[in-house]
Amino acid sequence: AQSVTQLGSHVSVSEGALVLLRCNYSSSVPPYLFWYVQYPNQGLQLLLKYTTGATLVKGINGFEAEFKKSETSFHLTKPSAHMSDAAEYFCAVTPNQGGKLIFGQGTELSVKP
Amino acid sequence: NAGVTQTPKFRILKIGQSMTLQCTQDMNHNYMYWYRQDPGMGLKLIYYSVGAGITDKGEVPNGYNVSRSTTEDFPLRLELAAPSQTSVYFCASRTVGTDPEQYFGPGTRLTVT
Numbered sequence: 412a413q414s415v416t417q418l419g420s421h422v423s424v425s426e427g428a429l430v431l432l433r434c435n436y437s438s439s440v441p442p443y444l445f446w447y448v449q450y451p452n453q454g455l456q457l458l459l460k461y462t463t464g465a466t467l468v469k470g471i472n473g474f475e476a477e478f479k480k481s482e483t484s485f486h487l488t489k490p491s492a493h494m495s496d497a498a499e500y501f502c503a504v505t506p507n508q509g510g511k512l513i514f515g516q517g518t519e520l521s522v523k524p
Numbered sequence: 525n526a527g528v529t530q531t532p533k534f535r536i537l538k539i540g541q542s543m544t545l546q547c548t549q550d551m552n553h554n555y556m557y558w559y560r561q562d563p564g565m566g567l568k569l570i571y572y573s574v575g576a577g578i579t580d581k582g583e584v585p586n587g588y589n590v591s592r593s594t595t596e597d598f599p600l601r602l603e604l605a606a607p608s609q610t611s612v613y614f615c616a617s618r619t620v621g622t623d624p625e626q627y628f629g630p631g632t633r634l635t636v637t
Contacts (some may be wrong), residue, residue, distance in 0.1 A: 420564060454528075455567075455628040462624065501566060505624055509575060511557070512580065514566035514624060521552045 413438045419514035425523050432472075432518050434502030437483060445503040445512070446476055446484040455501065461485065472496070475487045478504040491497050525550050529631035530615050536635045537605040545600040546634050547615030555618045556598040557626065558582075558590065560611040567614065573598055606635045 418433040427512060428517045444461050447455040459470025465477040472495075485502060502515040531546045549556065554575045559567040560607040569582030573592040587609060589601040598617075602609060612633050 415566075445625070447628075455616075457625055457627075460625060462622070497546040511569055511572060513566075514559075514568075516564055516566040 413442065413504050413506055413513045415502050415513055415515035417500075417502050417518045420516065421517055421519045422494045423494045423521040423523060426494055427491050430487070430492045430496065430520065432487040432500050432502075432520065434485045434487065434515060435483055436485065436502070437453050438504060438506055439450075439504050441480070442504045442506055443510070444476075444511060445505075446474070446487050447471065447484075447501045447503060449499045449501065450519075451498070458487070488489065492520075492522045494524065496520060527551065528615055528617055528627055530613075530629040530632050532632060533630070534633045539603075539607065539636060540604060541605050542601070543605070543634075544616075545602070545613055547598045547600065547629060547632070548596050549598075549615075549617040549627070549629075550596065551617060551619070551627065552595060552596065553617035553620040554620045555626075556592065556597070557618075558588070558600045559614045559616065560584065561614060561631075561632045562611050564578045570600065572615075602634075605621065606621070607636050610634060 414437045416435045428432045445460045446458040461478045469475045474489045485489045499519045503512045528549045557572045558570040568584045571590040572577045615629040618626045
């Protein structure tokens with residue numbers, strides 16, 4: 412069965428600092444991987460996704476993630492945090508095109524001025 | 525396109541009452557999903573549908589029912605509401621094909637007291 416683990420339920424960074432949110436997955440087949448962002452009192456918005464091809468994926472708002480099959484990881488990074496990045500971030504996996512999404516428990520990102 | 529819409533935005537129910545959460549999408553998506561989000565738990569799949577007339581259980585279906593009479597609508601029914609059903613409920617949809625991205629509605633915040 413697939414599962415997703417996000418290391419750290421809360422991450423705090425200073426404005427301008429590197430953002431690193433960790434995601435590890437387990438899957439018996441090559442998965443599709445996603446990062447979603449949820450701003451307060453809003454729905455989920457797709458940041459980026461990996462399906463096939465290039466393992467470094469660029470998303471919206473300057474975020475990117477790298478699929479590392481050998482490490483079963485899909486960590487999310489942004490070189491310089493902005494106050495507007497404060498939100499909850501969810502990593503998710505699905506084993507194939509028709510599969511259901513399995514979500515991690517979420518990481519709340521705080522950005523300090 | 526409005527995308528995925530959900531009504532109501534907020535609702536307070538008394539124990540034992542019933543209600544229907546509405547979800548509509550205007551993207552002609554075949555797949556639709558209902559999730560619940562609890563703090564620190566990520567999103568859990570309640571029910572999903574791969575097309576009109578076809579529904580199936582997800583990870584946490586107990587206490588809920590769904591129907592899918594049209595492509596656009598996927599209502600979620602709560603019978604005999606319980607405090608354990610206090611949560612934020614999200615509806616999502618996706619197309620059939622190679623793009624596995626799910627599009628989320630804004631959510632319904634339900635409190636059962």
